[in-house]
Amino acid sequence: xxxxxxxxxxxxxxxxxxxxxxxxxxxxxxxxxxxxxxxxxxxxxxxxxxxxxxxxxxxxxxxxxxxxxxxxxxxxxxxxxxxxxxxxxxxxxxxxxxxxxxxxxxxxxxxxxxxxxxxxxxxxxxxxxxxxxxxxxxxxxxxxxxxxxxxxxxxxxxxxxxxxxxxxxxxxxxxxxxxxxxxxxxxxxxxxxxxxxxxxxxxxxxxxxxxxxxxxxxxxxxxxxxxxxxxxxxxxxxxxxxxxxxxxxxxxxxxxxxxxxxxxxxxxxxxxxxxxxxxxxxxxxxxxxxxxxxxxxxxxxxxxxxxxxxxxxxxxxxxxxxxxxxx
Amino acid sequence: xxxxxxxxxxxxxxxxxxxxxxxxxxxxxxxxxxxxxxxxxxxxxxxxxxxxxxxxxxxxxxxxxxxxxxxxxxxxxxxxxxxxxxxxxxxxxxxxxxxxxxxxxxxxxxxxxxxxxxxxxxxxxxxxxxxxxxxxxxxxxxxxxxxxxxxxxxxxxxxxxxxxxxxxxxxxxxxxxxxxxxxxxxxxxxxxxxxxxxxxxxxxxxxxxxxxxxxxxxxxxxxxxxxxxxxxxxxxxxxxxxxxxxxxxxxxxxxxxxxxxxxxxxxxxxxxxxxxxxxxxxxxxxxxxxxxxxxxxxxxxxxxxxxxxxxxxxxxxxxxxxxxxxx
Numbered sequence: 242x243x244x245x246x247x248x249x250x251x252x253x254x255x256x257x258x259x260x261x262x263x264x265x266x267x268x269x270x271x272x273x274x275x276x277x278x279x280x281x282x283x284x285x286x287x288x289x290x291x292x293x294x295x296x297x298x299x300x301x302x303x304x305x306x307x308x309x310x311x312x313x314x315x316x317x318x319x320x321x322x323x324x325x326x327x328x329x330x331x332x333x334x335x336x337x338x339x340x341x342x343x344x345x346x347x348x349x350x351x352x353x354x355x356x357x358x359x360x361x362x363x364x365x366x367x368x369x370x371x372x373x374x375x376x377x378x379x380x381x382x383x384x385x386x387x388x389x390x391x392x393x394x395x396x397x398x399x400x401x402x403x404x405x406x407x408x409x410x411x412x413x414x415x416x417x418x419x420x421x422x423x424x425x426x427x428x429x430x431x432x433x434x435x436x437x438x439x440x441x442x443x444x445x446x447x448x449x450x451x452x453x454x455x456x457x458x459x460x461x462x463x464x465x466x467x468x469x470x471x472x473x474x475x476x477x478x479x480x481x482x483x484x485x486x487x488x489x490x491x492x493x494x495x496x497x498x499x500x501x502x503x504x505x506x507x508x509x510x511x512x513x514x515x516x517x518x519x520x521x522x523x524x525x526x527x528x529x530x531x532x533x534x535x536x537x538x539x540x541x542x543x544x545x546x547x548x549x550x551x552x553x554x555x556x557x558x559x560x561x562x563x564x565x566x567x568x
Numbered sequence: 569x570x571x572x573x574x575x576x577x578x579x580x581x582x583x584x585x586x587x588x589x590x591x592x593x594x595x596x597x598x599x600x601x602x603x604x605x606x607x608x609x610x611x612x613x614x615x616x617x618x619x620x621x622x623x624x625x626x627x628x629x630x631x632x633x634x635x636x637x638x639x640x641x642x643x644x645x646x647x648x649x650x651x652x653x654x655x656x657x658x659x660x661x662x663x664x665x666x667x668x669x670x671x672x673x674x675x676x677x678x679x680x681x682x683x684x685x686x687x688x689x690x691x692x693x694x695x696x697x698x699x700x701x702x703x704x705x706x707x708x709x710x711x712x713x714x715x716x717x718x719x720x721x722x723x724x725x726x727x728x729x730x731x732x733x734x735x736x737x738x739x740x741x742x743x744x745x746x747x748x749x750x751x752x753x754x755x756x757x758x759x760x761x762x763x764x765x766x767x768x769x770x771x772x773x774x775x776x777x778x779x780x781x782x783x784x785x786x787x788x789x790x791x792x793x794x795x796x797x798x799x800x801x802x803x804x805x806x807x808x809x810x811x812x813x814x815x816x817x818x819x820x821x822x823x824x825x826x827x828x829x830x831x832x833x834x835x836x837x838x839x840x841x842x843x844x845x846x847x848x849x850x851x852x853x854x855x856x857x858x859x860x861x862x863x864x865x866x867x868x869x870x871x872x873x874x875x876x877x878x879x880x881x882x883x884x885x886x887x888x889x890x891x892x893x894x895x
Contacts, residue, residue: 317858374725386824390717397826398701399862404823409816409854411739421854489736493820496731497713499724527736527748531644535726 245560246302248293248348249552250312251355251545252285254278254330259292260549261300261307266365266557269300271549278331285331290345309559310350311552312338313358320400323352351559354396356403358551359543360387361394363504365554367542374500377541378405379507380487380516383418384426387551390498394555406430410489428486431462431509437479438465449473466512477515484516488523495528495536506541572887573629575620575675576879577639578682578872579612581605581657585872586619588627588634589880591887593692597626598876605658612658617672636886637677638879639665640685647727650679678886681723683730685878686870687714688721690831692881694869701827704868705732706834707814707843710745711753714878717825721882733757737816755813758789758836764806765792776800793839804842811843815850822855822863833868 244263251258253276260271272292276285289312297304317326323339325331339350360377363369369377373392379385384406388395396402406426407419414423415436427433438460441447447460450473454464468476491503509516521538528536543550571590578585580603587598599619603612616639624631644653650666652658666677687704690696696704700719706712711733715722723729733753734746741750742763754760765787768774774787777800781791795803818830836843848865855863870877 390722391720393718395717395825397859398828399826399858401826401856401858401862402824404826404856404859407823407854407856408820410736412737412813412816419856486739489739493735494824496734497729497821497824498722499726499728499731501725527734529728529731529734529746531726531728532724532731535728 244306246300246307247553247556247560248296248307248310249549249554249556250289250292250310251358251548251552252276252289252312252314252331253355253548254315254328257285257288257292258545258549259289259296260546260553261296261302262553262557264557264560266553268550268553269302270296271546272296272299276331282331282333282336286341286345289342293346304346304348307348309556310342310346310348311358311556311559312342312350312352313355313548313552314338314352316354317401318352318354320351320353320396323350325352349559351555353552353555354387354400354403355548356385357387357394357396358549358555359506359541359547360389360403360504360551361554362543362547362549362551363506363541364389364551366550367547368504368539369502372502374498375502375504376494376498376500377504377506377547378491379541380430380505380509381507382431384430384490384507388498405490405494408490408493410486410493425486425490429483429490434462434465434479434483435460437482438462438476441475441479447475450476462509469512469515480512480515481519483509484519485523487516488520489527491520491524491538492527495524495532499532500536503536503538504541505538506544506547510540571633572635573627573633574880574883574887575623575634575637576876576881576883577616577619577637578685578875578879579603579616579639579641579658580682580875581642581655584612584615584619585876586616586623587873587876587880588623588629589884591884593880593884595877595880596629597623598873599623599626603658609658609660609663613668613672616669620673631673631675634675636883637669637673637675638685638883638886639669639677639679640682640875640879641665641679643681643683644728645679645681647678647680647723650677652679676886678882680879680882681714681727681730682875683712684714684721684723685876685882686833686868686874687716687730687831687878688881689870689874689876689878690833690868691716691878693877694874695831695866696829699829701825702829702831703821703825703827704831704833704874705818706868707757707832707836708834709758711757711817711834715825732817732821735817735820737813737820752813752817756810756817761789761792761806761810762787764809765789765803768802768806774802777803789836796839796842807839807842808846810836811846812850814843815847816854818847818851818865819854822851822859826859827863830863830865831868832865833871833874837867
């Protein structure tokens with residue numbers, strides 16, 4: 242029997258990360274390039290195709306042996322139809338991505354939400370190996386999640402499951418980008434941290450944060466993180482508050498879903514133990530003992546590779562029926 | 569092939585409801601008796617056995633044709649081991665229920681959380697027929713839930729999933745029975761409504777509620793409901809606030825799980841549209857459009873029969889492997 246291969250693509254606003262793997266799931270080659278989203282839809286599509294050719298050529302794998310491609314993209318999207326509805330980072334609206342890719346390459350293509358793929362990637366290749374019920378949560382500028390429930394990626398009826406960033410954790414809290422108030426994303430994301438720091442600076446406070454940000458009043462989460470690392474109490478307070486709300490969100494997930502594992506990923510984890518331990522401590526306080534006692538809270542293992550590895554895992558799942566029929 | 573039958577038992581703090589069904593799921597006989605929990609564990613067990621005999625005798629079904637029994641009980645419990653850890657309504661602690669029942673009857677017995685069974689009952693026989701992703705929420709003295717995800721009852725790693733009543737919806741809110749603050753149950757349950765009303769009465773307000781409760785200062789949710797039905801603005805405000813927080817909890821479930829259906833059951837639904845429409849309106853406000861547009865919010869159809877019907881459905885699932893092996 243001839244070898245079979247799959248390609249996983251993580252399409253982000255700033256970079257495209259593309260991986261070629263064998264039918265056994267082993268990664269043979271990987272390529273990362275800037276997305277160059279400003280170049281427009283067709284330019285980005287061409288760059289995706291180029292990375293797919295590069296991983297094939299580097300591995301010496303002819304196109305006819307690549308049996309499936311999965312692309313992860315930021316939502317909202319329709320995975321079943323393969324259409325990206327809206328991707329503000331890419332400037333895309335209603336792009337029939339899988340159709341365009343299949344026309345260009347002849348390889349069956351499938352689209353999936355990037356947070357779902359990151360959850361699947363950690364499940365198959367990372368921190369979630371062997372667990373059947375896990376929630377992967379990514380905290381960076383925004384907050385998203387993906388879930389493996391009863392051993393399978395859980396998508397919900399419209400593929401929209403996992404929007405934990407828009408769970409209300411403070412009903413009359415600050416406005417969120419979604420139009421609601423007090424969402425987890427409005428309380429615990431990098432954007433929320435930056436908003437609180439800017440508000441301090443605007444009041445003439447937050448000198449250490451301002452200095453860490455190079456003196457510009459539009460300080461960001463990185464400046465707060467740097468000031469906190471240097472021991473600034475104002476910066477530490479802002480981050481601890483964000484972590485506390487993250488812990489509330491985690492406790493809500495524990496009480497509702499009783500998962501075996503919660504995996505925390507995303508840029509905010511780089512801030513370190515103030516976030517991780519702060520969230521864990523609040524989660525413990527608010528989760529029922531039966532749920533807390535059964536869960537492990539762990540950092541993500543795959544970092545920026547999680548999405549592409551999840552794409553590989555999903556592509557391999559797509560191979561199974563064909564493999565069974567053909568062998 | 570001989571006919572096969574199953575028995576479903578809903579064991580509550582005040583009544584035992586027991587149902588006999590055929591292998592096709594059709595209910596043949598049902599019996600409801602008071603639990604008489606004050607009589608102690610062995611007395612309650614004896615009453616369960618008596619109801620099982622009654623439904624058999626009324627249907628003329630010999631014991632050897634009953635192939636499985638499922639009992640629903642209030643948690644916390646260990647479904648896999650068949651042990652009720654703690655059931656305050658029954659005064660039980662660490663009761664190996666399925667073992668005791670199997671020893672007494674010779675029929676294979678299985679234990680399940682009552683909210684999970686109610687969800688399954690509504691899924692198979694009630695408001696949730698044909699849906700693969702649904703959340704059943706019961707609002708009465710407390711708030712509980714059960715979930716059918718990807719077509720299957722979702723239990724979580726320790727069987728503890730569905731504790732939506734202990735989702736934090738107001739971080740510094742009033743204390744909950746679980747020791748936490750601002751849980752959904754502390755904001756939107758019958759107990760929460762009673763607490764708010766008693767607080768009003770203690771301040772010398774809430775005259776209409778007090779009158780509806782017969783003049784005793786320990787007014788309950790029924791008194792608030794009656795006063796609200798008669799147009800009392802204080803009572804309506806208390807119920808509307810509870811409904812608003814219920815809507816926040818529902819929106820959180822929508823954003824996280826993207827279900828096709830949310831079924832609302834329990835005594836609080838009898839209060840009527842102030843609760844149902846209040847919750848729906850807040851849910852709409854706070855859920856992402858993609859999740860709200862795909863969900864139906866409906867009242868439960870089976871009322872007090874949901875748990876026993878879920879027990880029948882689960883017992884029939886237990887028959888399947890045997891049926892396949894034997895046929």
